[in-house]
Amino acid sequence: MAKRRSNGEGNIRKRKDGRWEGRYTAGHDPVTGKQVFKNVLGKSQAEVREKLKKALEQNQKIDFTRTGKYTVEQWMEEWFENVCKIKVRPSSHQTYRGYIDHHIAPNIGKIPLERLSTMDLQKLYRKLMSKGRVERIEAEHQPKGLSAKTVRNINQVISSAMDFAVAQKIITENPCKNVSLPKSEHKEMQTIPADQLQAFLTEAKATGVYEMYYIELATGLRRGELLGLKWQDIDWKNGIIKVRRQVARVDGEIVEAPLKAKNSYRSVSISPQAIEVLKQQKAKINGQYVFPSPNGGPISPDSVNNMLKRVLERAGIPKVRFHDLRHTAASTMIANGVDLVTTAAELGHANANTTATIYAHQIAIARATAADVRAGVFAGRK
Numbered sequence: 001m002a003k004r005r006s007n008g009e010g011n012i013r014k015r016k017d018g019r020w021e022g023r024y025t026a027g028h029d030p031v032t033g034k035q036v037f038k039n040v041l042g043k044s045q046a047e048v049r050e051k052l053k054k055a056l057e058q059n060q061k062i063d064f065t066r067t068g069k070y071t072v073e074q075w076m077e078e079w080f081e082n083v084c085k086i087k088v089r090p091s092s093h094q095t096y097r098g099y100i101d102h103h104i105a106p107n108i109g110k111i112p113l114e115r116l117s118t119m120d121l122q123k124l125y126r127k128l129m130s131k132g133r134v135e136r137i138e139a140e141h142q143p144k145g146l147s148a149k150t151v152r153n154i155n156q157v158i159s160s161a162m163d164f165a166v167a168q169k170i171i172t173e174n175p176c177k178n179v180s181l182p183k184s185e186h187k188e189m190q191t192i193p194a195d196q197l198q199a200f201l202t203e204a205k206a207t208g209v210y211e212m213y214y215i216e217l218a219t220g221l222r223r224g225e226l227l228g229l230k231w232q233d234i235d236w237k238n239g240i241i242k243v244r245r246q247v248a249r250v251d252g253e254i255v256e257a258p259l260k261a262k263n264s265y266r267s268v269s270i271s272p273q274a275i276e277v278l279k280q281q282k283a284k285i286n287g288q289y290v291f292p293s294p295n296g297g298p299i300s301p302d303s304v305n306n307m308l309k310r311v312l313e314r315a316g317i318p319k320v321r322f323h324d325l326r327h328t329a330a331s332t333m334i335a336n337g338v339d340l341v342t343t344a345a346e347l348g349h350a351n352a353n354t355t356a357t358i359y360a361h362q363i364a365i366a367r368a369t370a371a372d373v374r375a376g377v378f379a380g381r382k
Contacts, residue, residue: 010052012045020045022052026059063169070170072116073109076100079161090257091224091248099154103128103146113165118175121158125151129182148182155181189361190320191328203315209307211281212291213325218274220329220347223322224248225264227299228256229290231282239275241268243348247298254293254300264348330355331362 010024019041026038040055042048070078077100084096107124108116128146146154159176166174192200197217204210216226224246233242243266248257259265270278278290287296293303301322308322320328326347333343340352340363349355356363 010056012048012052014045019043020048022048022055024052024056024059058172061166061169061172066168066170067114068112070113071109072111072113073100073105075113075165075170076104076109076158076161079164083160083164089260090250090255091246091260093250095153096157099157103154104158114171116162116171116175118178121155121175121179125155125179125181128154148184152181152184155179189327189331189359190324191331192317192320192325194332196315196317197328199315200311200317203311207307207311207314209311211277212304213308213311214277215270215274215281215290216322216325217329217332218270218277219268220326220333221268222246222260222264222326222348223301223304224257225259225348227289227291227301227304230288231290232288234278234290235267236275239270239272241270242266243268247301249301254298256298260348261350263350266345266348268346327359330359334359334362335365 010022012020012022015021020043022040022042023037024039026036038055038059040048040051042051080096080100085093088096103124107127108120111120128151129148131144133144133146155176159174162171162174162176165171201210201214201217204213212226215221219226219241221229221241221243225243227247228245229241229243233244234240235242243259243264245256246259246264247254249255250257281290285292289296289298291299293299305322308325309319312319330343330347333346334340338346340355343359344350344352344355347355349358
């Protein structure tokens with residue numbers, strides 16, 4: 001005879017086959033409204049009692065009417081449309097969309113959401129590391145696997161969606177919680193060497209893009225921030241640029257978008273020479289953007305990358321990314337004694353620790369130089 005327990009605690013009985021069974025109400029069928037029962041089995045009453053306790057605790061975390069409703073792909077779509085598009089800045093939407101369409105949905109999209117396991121994810125990441133790159137003509141000679149950084153980013157996207165599923169009581173725990181991720185590669189930062197900056201700017205002037213790249217090197221703005229500058233953001237009298245927006249590609253369109261983070265909204269000091277360069281630019285431009293497209297609207301970030309590639313090739317300078325111009329500006333500040341707090345504020349970093357981590361190598365060089373200076377001073381006093 002089943003041992004009756006308090007309401008909500010289920011009941012325990014010994015079966016004819018000698019095993020013990022714990023039975024409990026898991027919820028109600030959303031269609032028929034009838035109670036749905038589940039059970040646990042064990043060799044002893046004590047074992048079943050413990051299993052039943054855990055099952056009931058897990059059951060409290062689940063909305064039974066929603067379990068079994070989603071596959072991983074369906075839930076990623078739900079999360080992307082209703083959470084990602086609200087919480088994540090628009091400039092990242094296309095990246096997240098690509099992760100879902102090219103890597104998540106084709107590989108684990110058909111798995112029922114509540115059955116997605118840590119091992120499923122482990123296998124996915126191993127596959128992406130070996131042959132996850134999307135086939136494109138421009139990527140023909142690149143490695144077939146995704147970088148560790150990209151795989152970690154994909155895991156973060158999945159984890160965010162799974163956290164939301166836990167909060168919605170669709171699954172009991174996030175399968176990303178115990179996954180083993182590849183270590184991030186440490187890539188040496190690229191900058192334009194100081195002795196090549198003049199050649200770079202000379203070629204930029206010959207190509208007709210001198211003002212844009214001069215202001216980038218003078219401020220260290222992110223690419224989207226530079227392209228989002230409007231004349232109303234320039235404080236001519238005090239030598240200040242107010243960073244208030246960025247230009248980004250969202251769903252194939254070039255649009256204004258919010259900045260990366262709260263700290264990205266800032267005022268950046270510029271020199272009298274930079275003010276003169278901006279005046280030269282203003283004399284050539286009609287419209288609200290400091291660096292507009294030919295039709296007067298915001299310029300495409302891709303176009304700026306192509307311009308940079310041409311300037312570097314013609315100047316005979318090794319290839320660097322646009323973001324490396326920001327690194328060049330930051331490294332110049334650090335090398336010339338600008339303190340980390342000020343550098344962090346100018347770059348829009350959250351704090352000086354972020355700056356110290358990114359530019360550790362440049363800081364080490366600056367400190368070694370400072371040590372040499374001190375040694376020279378003391379040597380002269382002997």
